Amino acid sequence: MAALVLFGGGGDLAMRMLLPSLYFLEHDRLLPDDLKIIGAARSEETPAEYIAKVRASVEAKARADQAWDEAAWARMEARLDYLAVDATSAESLRPLRDKVGQGSVTSFLAVSPSLYARIVTAMRAAGLAEPEDRVVLEKPVGRDLETFLAIDDAVADAFSEQQVFRIDHYLGKETVQNLIALRFGNTIFEPLWNNLSIDHVQITIGETVGVGDRWPYYDEYGALRDMLQNHMLQLLCLVAMEPPSDLDPDSVRNEKVKVLRSLRPITPEDAERVTVRGQYAAGTSGGKPVASYDEERGLDSDTETFVAIRADIDNWRWAGVPFFMRTGKRLPEKRTEIVIQFKPVPHSIFDRDDRGEVQANRMIIELQPEEDISLTVMNKRPGLDQRMQLQPIKMSLSWGVGGKGDAPPRRRIAYERLLLDALNGDSTLFVRRDEAEKAWEWVDGVSQAWADAGTKPHDYVAGTWGPEAADYLLDRTGRAWNTTD
Numbered sequence: 001m002a003a004l005v006l007f008g009g010g011g012d013l014a015m016r017m018l019l020p021s022l023y024f025l026e027h028d029r030l031l032p033d034d035l036k037i038i039g040a041a042r043s044e045e046t047p048a049e050y051i052a053k054v055r056a057s058v059e060a061k062a063r064a065d066q067a068w069d070e071a072a073w074a075r076m077e078a079r080l081d082y083l084a085v086d087a088t089s090a091e092s093l094r095p096l097r098d099k100v101g102q103g104s105v106t107s108f109l110a111v112s113p114s115l116y117a118r119i120v121t122a123m124r125a126a127g128l129a130e131p132e133d134r135v136v137l138e139k140p141v142g143r144d145l146e147t148f149l150a151i152d153d154a155v156a157d158a159f160s161e162q163q164v165f166r167i168d169h170y171l172g173k174e175t176v177q178n179l180i181a182l183r184f185g186n187t188i189f190e191p192l193w194n195n196l197s198i199d200h201v202q203i204t205i206g207e208t209v210g211v212g213d214r215w216p217y218y219d220e221y222g223a224l225r226d227m228l229q230n231h232m233l234q235l236l237c238l239v240a241m242e243p244p245s246d247l248d249p250d251s252v253r254n255e256k257v258k259v260l261r262s263l264r265p266i267t268p269e270d271a272e273r274v275t276v277r278g279q280y281a282a283g284t285s286g287g288k289p290v291a292s293y294d295e296e297r298g299l300d301s302d303t304e305t306f307v308a309i310r311a312d313i314d315n316w317r318w319a320g321v322p323f324f325m326r327t328g329k330r331l332p333e334k335r336t337e338i339v340i341q342f343k344p345v346p347h348s349i350f351d352r353d354d355r356g357e358v359q360a361n362r363m364i365i366e367l368q369p370e371e372d373i374s375l376t377v378m379n380k381r382p383g384l385d386q387r388m389q390l391q392p393i394k395m396s397l398s399w400g401v402g403g404k405g406d407a408p409p410r411r412r413i414a415y416e417r418l419l420l421d422a423l424n425g426d427s428t429l430f431v432r433r434d435e436a437e438k439a440w441e442w443v444d445g446v447s448q449a450w451a452d453a454g455t456k457p458h459d460y461v462a463g464t465w466g467p468e469a470a471d472y473l474l475d476r477t478g479r480a481w482n483t484t485d
C-alpha cells in the first residue's frame with residue numbers, strides 16, 4: 001500500500017486545492033489503485049467528521065465544474081482516513097507510520113513553512129523518511145536565502161534531493177507546459193527565439209484580490225517574495241532557457257538554473273531605474289469600494305503589494321532583450337500572460353497613412369483568465385481598395401479557443417498534474433534546491449538594493465494597473481505594457 005499524507009489536511013490549501021484535485025484524479029481513474037489518502041492535522045476529530053468536511057468542499061467544487069459523480073466520490077471516500085497529530089513530534093507521528101505499514105509515504109506539507117524543519121526532523125525519527133518515501137513542500141520555503149538554506153538543510157538531513165518535491169503551482173498550469181511544447185515541439189520558433197528577432201518580453205501576473213486577512217503572512221513577504229521569487233522567475237526561466245537535451249528532470253532544471261545564474265544583479269544605483277514598488281491605496285474592485293492595504297493591515301506598512309522589475313539576462317541569446325515583469329494585488333483584472341514582442345520589420349513598404357501601421361509581431365501566452373497562445377500577424381484587409389490596407393490578425397496556436405474539433409478538455413487545477421507527478425516520482429515540474437537558491441540570491445539583491453537606496457512603495461489606487469512609475473519603466477525605453485482592449 002502507498003499513502004499520501006496531507007499535513008495540514010484540514011487547512012485552506014488542502015480543502016480548496018489538494019483534495020478537490022485528488023477527487024478529479026479519482027474521477028478520471030488516474031490515482032494508483034492501492035493509494036490511501038490520510039489527512040493529518042492537530043484538530044481532534046474522527047475520520048468520519050473529517051471525511052464529511054472533505055466531501056462538502058470537494059462536492060461544491062466538482063459540481064461547479066459539472067464533474068460530480070457519486071461513484072467517483074465513493075472510490076475516493078474508501079481511500080480517505082484521518083489522524084490527529086502533532087507533526088513536530090516523532091512520538092505523535094509513529095501511529096501514522098504504523099497505519100500505512102511498509103508502503104511508501106508521500107508527505108505533503110500544507111502547513112506554515114516555519115514548521116518545516118521541525119516536521120521533517122520528526123518525520124525522520126518516526127520512520128517517515130525512508131528511501132522510498134517523498135516529501136512535498138509548498139512555497140514559500142524561507143524568506144530569503146539564509147532562511148531557505150536553514151530549512152532546506154533540515155530537509156536534506158532527512159531526505160535526499162530525489163525525494164524532495166518543491167512545489168511551484170505555476171509549473172502545473174496547462175499553458176506553462178504548452179509553452180514547453182510550443183518552443184521545443186516546433187522548428188519554426190527556435191530560430192527566432194533570441195535577440196535577433198525578439199525586442200523584449202513582458203510577464204504580467206495581475207490579481208484583483210486584496211491581501212485581506214492574509215496580511216500576517218503577506219506583510220512579512222510582499223509581492224517580491226510571494227510572487228516574483230517563485231512564479232515569475234519560473235516563467236522567465238521557461239521562456240529564456242536553452243533547449244534541454246530531453247525532458248528528464250535534471251536536463252530541464254539544469255537549463256533553468258543557467259538562466260537564473262545569468263540574471264544581472266540589481267544594484268542600489270539601479271534600483272530606481274529598473275524596479276518599482278507599489279502599495280494599493282483605497283479604490284474600487286469589481287465596481288465596489290475597497291480599503292487600502294494599510295487599512296486592512298491596521299497600521300502603516302512599507303510592504304509592497306505590487307512590483308515591477310526590468311530583468312536582464314547576460315548571455316548570448318538574450319543580450320539587449322529586457323524582460324519586464326509586473327505583479328500586484330488589487331489590479332483591474334485577474335490576468336496572467338507572457339508577451340513575446342518581436343522586432344518591427346526592418347523596412348516598411350507600406351506608407352504610414354490611413355492604411356494602418358505595420359505592427360510588430362507579438363506572441364501572447366495567456367495563462368489566465370483563458371488558456372491560450374496566440375500570435376499577432378499583419379494581414380491585408382479584404383477588399384478592392386486601390387491602396388493596400390493592413391490589419392493585425394490574432395491567430396490562436398492552442399486548443400483553448402477556435403471551436404474546431406473536440407471541445408477542449410476540462411480546465412484542470414494545477415495541483416492535479418503536480419500531485420500525480422509527485423506520486424509517480426517525476427520531479428521535472430518541481431524546483432530543485434539550486435534553482436531556489438539562485439532565485440533567492442537574485443531576489444535578496446533586489447531587497448537589499450531597496451534597503452540601501454531607501455526605496456519605498458508608491459501608492460496606487462486599487463483597481464488600476466499599479467503606480468505610474470511602472471509605466472515609465474517601459475516608457476523610458478520606448479515601450480509599453482500590453483493592454484487587453
Ligand code: BG6
Pocket residue numbers: 207226336
Ligand atoms: C500564491 C500566492 O502562490 O499564488 C498568492 O501566495 C497568489 O498571493 C496566488 O494569490 C496566485 O495563484 P493563481 O494560480 O491564482 O494565479
